Amino acid sequence: MFLHRLRKPVLALAAIAFAGSALAQSYTTSDGKKLDIFFVPTQHQVVKRMLELAEVGPNDVHYDLGSGDGRIVIAAVRDFKAKKGVGIDLDPQRIAESKENKDKDKLGDNVQFLNQNIFETDLSEATVVSMYLLNSINLRLRPKLLKELKPGTRIVTHAFNMGEWKEEHNESVDGYQVYLFIVPANVTGKWELSQGERRIALDLQNEFTDLNGTATVDGKPAEIRNARVTGTKIRFTIDLDGKPVVFEGTSDGSTISGAGWSAKKS
Ligand SMILES: C[S@@+](CC[C@H](N)C(=O)[O-])C[C@H]1O[C@@H](n2cnc3c(N)ncnc32)[C@H](O)[C@@H]1O
Numbered sequence: 001m002f003l004h005r006l007r008k009p010v011l012a013l014a015a016i017a018f019a020g021s022a023l024a025q026s027y028t029t030s031d032g033k034k035l036d037i038f039f040v041p042t043q044h045q046v047v048k049r050m051l052e053l054a055e056v057g058p059n060d061v062h063y064d065l066g067s068g069d070g071r072i073v074i075a076a077v078r079d080f081k082a083k084k085g086v087g088i089d090l091d092p093q094r095i096a097e098s099k100e101n102k103d104k105d106k107l108g109d110n111v112q113f114l115n116q117n118i119f120e121t122d123l124s125e126a127t128v129v130s131m132y133l134l135n136s137i138n139l140r141l142r143p144k145l146l147k148e149l150k151p152g153t154r155i156v157t158h159a160f161n162m163g164e165w166k167e168e169h170n171e172s173v174d175g176y177q178v179y180l181f182i183v184p185a186n187v188t189g190k191w192e193l194s195q196g197e198r199r200i201a202l203d204l205q206n207e208f209t210d211l212n213g214t215a216t217v218d219g220k221p222a223e224i225r226n227a228r229v230t231g232t233k234i235r236f237t238i239d240l241d242g243k244p245v246v247f248e249g250t251s252d253g254s255t256i257s258g259a260g261w262s263a264k265k266s
Helices: 002-022 043-055 070-078 092-104 135-148
Strands: 061-065 085-087 111-114 130-131 154-158 168-171 176-182 189-195 198-207 210-217 220-230 233-240 242-249 256-259 260-266
Touching: 002 176, 043 070, 043 130, 043 168, 043 176, 061 070, 070 085, 070 092, 070 111, 070 130, 092 111, 130 135, 198 220, 210 233, 220 242, 242 260
Parallel strands: 061 085, 061 130, 085 111, 130 154
Antiparallel strands: 154 176, 168 176, 189 198, 189 260, 198 210, 210 220, 220 233, 233 242, 242 256, 256 260
16 A cells, blocks of 8 residues: 555656656757756645645735646635636646636636746745746755745645755655745844843844854853744744743844844844
C-alpha cells in the first residue's frame, strides 16, 4: 500500500527530471518559446488541498505560475470563491485549453489566463500564489517572490520546496507532497522598542523566516532568542531583569506593534 502510494509521484518526478535531456522538444511551445518545464497537471485532490492550505477565500487574488490547463485558478474562483484568479503560462496551447475549461464552468472576467513568461509578470497584486514547477525554478523565482509579494502572501507549492526558505507546513496528499510558505516581512535594521518606561535598542536581521540580532537594554547587550518572522508576525524573547520576556507583534514595515509594546525603525 505504502509503495503503491509513493509510486505515482516518484514516476512523475522522474519523468520531469529525465525530460531535460531526453524530451528537449517538449520544452518548446508551438510558437517557438522555450519552456522551463513542460505540462504535468496537479491531481484534483491535490489542487483542493493546496487551496485549503492557503485558506483561499473571497478577499484573495490567486496566481498560478505556469498554469497548465487552468485547473488550480478555476478551482480557486469556482470552489473557494477567490475574488480573482490569474493563470500565467508561456504555452499558447495551455492558455487555449484553460479558456475552454473556464467557459465550460461559465466563469467570468475575474478568471484570466495570460500567455506570458512568469519571470516577466508583475506578481504584486497576488495574495495567494501556487506553483508546480521544479526546485531549480522555485529558487530562480524566490528573489522575485520576496520582492514583489506583500508580507503575509501565502504560497503553496506542489512537489518542490524553496531551499533555505523553510515552509510553514508540508504534508503528503495521496503520496503527493505539498508545501505552504508565507512571505515574511523584512524587519532587518535598527529599531527602538518602547515598553512602558523601558527603551530597548534592537538590531535585527531576518533571512526568510529566520530572525537574529542583538538588543541593548539599559546600555547592556542582551540576547535575542526564539526569534521568527511568520508573514507580518514577529516573535522573539529577551531576558529582562533575569526573566525571559516574549515579544509578539505585527510589522507594517516601519513599526512593530504588540500588546503593551511597540517598536519604530530608527
Ligand atoms: C508542471 S506544469 C503545472 C501546471 C499547473 N500549474 C498544475 O499544477 O496543474 C508547468 C507549467 O508551466 C508552464 N511553463 C513553463 N515554463 C514557463 C515560463 N517560463 N513561464 C510561464 N509558464 C511556463 C508549462 O507550459 C506548464 O504548463
